[in-house]
Amino acid sequence: MISEYNLKSKIDNCPVCNSNKLKILVGYEKNHLVRCKKCTFVFSNCKPTHKELDKVYNSYIRDDNKRTELTLKKMHLIVDNIIKKPMLNECWI
DSSP: OOOHHHHHTBOOSOTTTOOOOEEEOTTOGGGTEEEETTTOOEEESBOOOHHHHHHHHHTOOOOGGGOOHHHHHHHHHHHHHHHHSOEETTEEO
16 A cells, blocks of 8 residues: 555656656556666656655564574684784775
8 A cells, every 4th residue: 555655756757767758567556666668677656655664674683693604604704804904004905
């Protein structure tokens, strides 16, 4: 469901080529997807509100404990290499 704010924040021009020739994609109306007739870029022509964005992004749980052993190993290698680099005039070389 679109909020009142979204209806007022409709995107009328393609963000890639700035064309105003947009075609509604059949079957994707509820997602407000349109295709630019000039460059064929597909995008949603309704801007989400800050409240809607917060709802989506706050639903993601960041759990650093779920990193794989390989990822942790590579992270440690990177950090170790950064620490070992000599500094010259307070700049990294």
